[in-house]
Amino acid sequence: MIRKRIFDISFSFLFIIIFLWLYLFLGTLIFINDGSPILYRALRKGKNNKIFTCFKFRSMSNHLNPKDRKITYLGNFMRKTNLDEIPQFFNVLIGDMSIVGPRPHDLNEDEFFEKNISNYNDRFELKPGITGYAAVEGNRGGTDIKKITERVKLDKYYIENYSFTLDIKIIFKTIIITISNICNRLF
Template sequence: MQASTNGKTFQLYLTYDDQSKPPTSKWLLAGIKKRAFDLTIASLVTIAILMWLIPILVLAIKLTSPGPPLFIQLRTGRNGRVFPCLKFRTMTYERNAKFRQATRDDQRITRIGKFLRRTNLDEMPQFLNVLAGHMSIVGPRPHPIPLDAQHWHTLPGYKERYAVRPGITGLAQARGARGETDELYKMIQRVRYDHLYIRRQSARLDAKICWWTIKSAIYGNRNAW
């Protein structure tokens, strides 16, 4: 598959050792259970929360900042498949703007955007991505395509993080590895967390990550901006 970034294209290839090994019945059963969990939770959140939260936040964003309330960005999903990732818009709107990572005290972030990003509410529309099968509730975070273009063929183990569905939250983010990756070691740290999650993923670990994420949203995270 080819993806585009700033008029250029790059190939999305997944080549890793386990690709040639047939999935075991245990692995398949775990995948079915995880998908059932995702659908159940995403359906409940959509009905109980998103049905009223989306109209409120859409109105708040429209009243405080010109531009569309939703931000739709192409990101890489499982096995390198590109999908439209949904978020509430937290920055000033600029048509056809080039990708640039958010930074601390970024002047593009709106007043309501700061609140949405600090509480992770900007990610809530991604429960719709979960229902569509693009994402899981817990998994490695999907990166914008320009970041993939930067690291796909140069950072060892980077593309292997896409062997599973990306998540609304992940082990890396729950443990504080979030924010701008302006230095290579920050991306390396995230990839290591992602590999650790893929190796040890379980319902129990997913529950822990969800709890850590909720605590971070309530008490704040120094890398959330």
């Protein structure tokens, strides 16, 4: 796992440096579009059930009343292309997350799934990831019991079969999916 951590630090540091312009560009657009805060901070559960603050670009309007909050046009684009997730590279640098691992869920969802899905807590054997095996296998998004049960099976497969080679395959597949999503939204 030391090799994984060294890779996580190196990859996330390079990503942040290379795409600093993208962080600044998206942050500026969010600020111009809807003011501050630019980042959304959400509590998530990580390795060994440790609670951490997960960073995302804010994709919802900045209304004080939660009933009035809506996904902004920019936020919709960022969500569909996963660009709202790129601040999580800072979570990787901090050590709360990994580049590849089971995707973290909302704490309330964790509590519900822990009670209703056997082996759900196995997901917390590794750090959560910006991307994961379940995500690149098409199992992302929905949070109904059936989808989460399948996601847990895929997460368990990843945990039991972890290798540096598998991580690299997942990263390349993520890059292809992300570029495809961006191109589909732009063109």
